[in-house]
Amino acid sequence: MTTSLAEDWDHEVIALVSAARNGDGDAWRRLVENYSGMLRSRIRRFRLGNEDAQDVIQTTWLLALQNLHRLEQEKRLGGWLTTIAIRESMKLLRRSKEISTDDLDAVDRPDADAGMASVDRRLDGAWLSVAVAEAAAELPPRQRQLLTMLAERPELHYVDLARELGRPIGSIGPSRARCLTRLRGLLTERGVTPDLLD
Template sequence: MQDQRNAELLTRAHHGDQRAWRELVDRHIRLVWAVARSHRLSPDDAADVNQTVWLILAENLTTIRHPERLSAWLTTTTRRESLAVLRLRGREQPVDLWDSVDEDEPTPEDLAIGLDTDSRLWRAYTTLTDRCRQILHLLAFAPETPFRQVADAVGIPANSLGPTRGRCLEVLRRRLARMEVVR
C-alpha cells in the first residue's frame, strides 16, 4: 500500500476504505504533530490541533486540488489551526522569578543572555527567504521527519533538500556574524 499515490488513497478513504485512511494518517502524522508542536503549543493543544487537522482533511477528501502536495496542504492547515489556538489561548506562561531559588535553574542573568541570543537568532531568521525559513523550521522542530516528506512540504525535490538546507544555514551564519560585529 506504500507505493499508492495520495490521490488514490484520498479517493479510497472518501469511499470509506479504512486501510487507505490509516495509510494517509501513518504517512503524515509525524509532520502534523511536528508543525503543531513547533508553534510551542502545549501537548493538549497540539493534540487538539492534530485532531482538528485530520477532521478538516476528512471533510475535504474530494476537494484537494493537488494530492501530490498533500504534505504541503497538511502543513499549511496545521499552521493555520495552531495559530488559531494561539490566538484563543495566548502564549504567555507566568513564571515567578522570586519563588524559591533552585541551584539547577538558570539565574535571571542567564535568562536575559539567552533571550538576547534568541532575539538575535530570530531577527536573523526573519531575514531569510520564505523557502529557507520553511526548511529550517521543519528540520529544527521535526528532525525525525523524513527528508522526502519535508521536501514535499516545501515543494522541492528530495535530493535538493540537503544542499538547500546547507545554503540556508550558511546565509543564517553570515547574518548572525554580521549582527555580532554591529553590536
C-alpha cells in the same frame, strides 16, 4: 523502466486519497498513520502543550476529512495537511494567549489594540515563514539552489550566479522566473495570497 521511491510513494498516496474519498476507512486510517508523525514535528515549533498539540492534530484531520474533495493534487497531501495544522496552531495561540496582569492593566489603555495587532502580525509572520520554507523545500533541487542563492546573496550579479552555479549566464533570468512562478503556485496551494507577501 524503474521508478524511484518518491514516485512509488506519490502513487500510493494518490491511491489512498482516492480510496479515502470514496469512503474506504482502511485507506483513511493509513493516511492518518503515515502523516500524524509529520504533523507533530511540524507543529512542535509552536511549543504547544501535549493536549493542545493533540487538539490541533485532531482538528487538522477533521478538516482534512471534510475538505478532502478540494485537494486538487493528491501527491501534495503532506503540504496541504501541514498548512492546515499551522493555521490551526496559529488560531489556538491567538485564542489561548496567556495574559499577564500587566497586559490586563493595559486593556483599558488606547494602545492595547495596537499591542494585540502586533501579536497578530508576529503570528502571521511566523505562519508565512513556515509556509514559504515548506514550499521552497518542494522545489526541484536546481531551483531550490538558485532561490537560496538569490535570497542569501542578493548582491550577486547574474554573471556571478552563473559562474557559481555552473550554468550559462542567459539561463539565470528564465530559471529565476520559472522558480518564482512555481514557488507562487506552491504558496497559493497553502493559502498564501499575494497580498500576504507585501
